[in-house]
Each structure stands twice: as C-alpha cells, then as structure tokens.
C-alpha cells in the first residue's frame with residue numbers, strides 16, 4: 053500500500069468512526085507500537101540519505117494528518133455525547149426542594165444568645181474561661197481557702213493529683229507545690245481570670261458549662277451557668293438591683309417582673325443576696341410576673357448575687373479601696389426551662405432528636421432587642 057492510499061484510507065475510516073471505542077481501536081491500529089504508521093516511521097532508519105530526504109517528509113506528514121484526524125474526530129464524538137446527555141437529562145427548577153434533614157438550635161444555646169444580646173445592650177462583653185480549672189481560680193481566689201466548708205457543697209470532680217504535678221513546677225507557683233486540677237463547679241472563676249487579665253473597670257458576662265457530681269431529676273453532672281461581673285468606682289447594691297431587673301424584664305419579655313432581694317451568704321460576695329422573682333398562678337401554671345406577696349402569687353428563687361468581696365478584688369490583684377463591684381450567677385438551663393415551659397432538665401442532655409425538634413429553635417431565629425429576644429419556635 054502506498055503512503056498516499058494508506059493516508060486516504062486512514063482518514064476515511066477515522067471520519068467514519070462511530071464512538072470513542074472505535075476511534076481508540078483505529079489509533080492503536082495506526083499509531084500504536086505495532087501500528088502501520090509507526091512501522092513506516094521505523095523504515096526511515098534503514099533508508100539511504102537520498103531516499104530518506106524524499107520519503108521522510110511524506111511519512112511525517114502522514115503521521116501528522118492521522119494524529120490531527122483522530123483529535124478532530126474525538127472532539128466531534130465528545131461533543132455529540134455531551135449533546136445527547138444534555139438532551140436526555142432534564143431538571144425541573146419549578147419542583148419544590150427535596151426535604152432535607154435540618155438541625156435546630158438547642159434551647160441552651162438560644163438562651164445564651166438571648167442573654168448575650170441583652171447584656172451587650174447594657175455594655176457587657178462576653179468572657180470565657182477553661183472548663184478544666186485549677187483549685188486556686190475555682191475556690192481559693194474566690195475566698196474559699198482549703199478548709200472552707202463551702203467547698204464541700206460543690207461536689208467537685210477532681211483530677212487525679214499526679215496529673216497536675218508536672219504542671220505547677222513550670223508555672224509561677226512554688227516548685228513542688230501541687231496545683232490541683234478540677235472541672236469548674238461554677239462560672240465564678242471567670243471573674244478572677246478577667247480581672248487578672250484585664251484589670252479594672254470590668255463589665256462582663258461569662259456563660260458556660262459547669263460540673264458537679266450530682267444527678268437526679270433536677271440536677272445533671274454538667275449544666276450551664278452565666279456569670280455577671282461589674283467592677284468600677286462607686287458601684288453599689290442599687291446598680292446590681294437595676295441591672296438584674298432590666299435583664300430579667302428583657303429576658304422574660306414582661307414589664308411586671310418583680311424582684312425580692314434576700315440576705316444570703318456566698319464567700320465571694322459581701323453582702324450576698326439571693327434574688328427571688330414573683331410568680332402568679334394562672335390555671336395551675338406558675339407564670340413569672342407580679343408581686344409574689346399578692347394573693348395567688350408566690351416567690352421563686354432565681355439567682356445568687358452580691359457585692360464582690362474585698363478579698364476577691366485583692367486576690368485578683370486590684371485595690372479594693374479603689375474598685376468595687378457586683379456579681380451574679382444564674383443557671384442557664386433553669387432560665388430556659390422557666391421561659392420556654394420545659395419541665396425535665398435531663399431531657400436537655402439526652403440528645404433525643406424528637407425533643408430537639410419540638411423545643412429547638414430555627415437557626416434564623418436570631419435574638420435581637422428590636423425584634424424581641426424571645427424566639428417564636
């Protein structure tokens with residue numbers, strides 16, 4: 053077969069190839085290792101220089117035209133295949149979106165967001181601290197020395213002593229002195245951390261997880277608190293009462309929230325006050341609002357608070373003659389239960405998807421003061 057007829061034959065067959073597989077077979081037949089064009093190329097080596105001069109360009113031109121024809125046909129076949137695919141696949145954009153599993157915002161997260169929104173409006177920043185805390189921040193600096201009876205009331209989860217030994221030697225503490233580690237029993241250590249890190253004035257809330265070795269219908273080993281701390285000059289109990297009243301009215305979205313301050317005791321506050329909120333019996337349900345002393349009303353204990361103890365200010369490295377403050381701590385889970393009428397604390401942490409679907413909130417339900425911090429779900 054002459055080079056010319058091989059060429060015209062090849063181009064004809066390539067143009068007629070119907071699909072990618074047929075085309076690939078032709079490529080192998082002509083350009084493969086054993087292919088006829090490849091065989092021609094090999095003959096160049098045995099030719100005389102004169103012969104090579106006339107035959108060489110023809111053979112190279114043949115290879116080029118076969119290569120080009122294969123590429124052109126491949127493009128045409130691919131385009132036709134795409135065309136066919138597009139014609140056979142239809143997408144109806146007017147159909148409703150398929151039902152997809154959707155998560156919801158846990159009531160605890162929702163309430164924390166609501167609290168952050170309310171307190172941001174009052175000029176409070178959000179502070180955080182570690183859940184694995186040391187003894188000093190959780191107790192000692194909050195005016196609860198080693199032997200303080202209040203420590204026993206906290207049902208603390210301690211870490212094994214050995215875990216902390218290496219730690220303290222490298223810190224600023226005396227070498228060899230043990231730095232006992234624990235799961236924080238309250239958010240109050242964030243008070244200390246914030247004052248130590250930032251000095252005064254301070255205006256923060258600190259929401260987060262806390263842990264106590266306690267478990268029954270109303271207690272879980274892990275629960276949530278939110279701490280509030282204001283340190284400034286000339287702070288007094290009136291500031292505390294106004295702040296709590298403003299916060300609780302905004303949170304429960306009722307103007308008739310009435311507070312009762314009762315003298316109490318916390319080592320880190322002096323004086324300490326426990327705050328009750330008035331409720332009213334509405335068809336057998338306790339609804340927050342109104343004077344708890346009125347007929348058909350009562351008081352419910354809600355949170356602990358007080359003026360920051362001078363010794364705590366000192367522990368945090370500030371001068372108590374210059375700086376005063378108030379603090380409060382309240383259970384976030386309890387706030388959520390009261391606001392959204394949930395009765396079982398344990399359900400909060402069961403991870404039951406049905407409970408979450410019922411009590412959870414839409415991610416679009418962002419609490420804002422202008423639209424009301426209460427969620428609609």
Ligand code: DAH
Nearest residue numbers: 238240356357358379380381
């Ligand atoms: N830390 C206390 C607790 O967990 C709650 C508390 C009481 C916090 C009074 C405060 C406070 O900041 O002033 O029981």
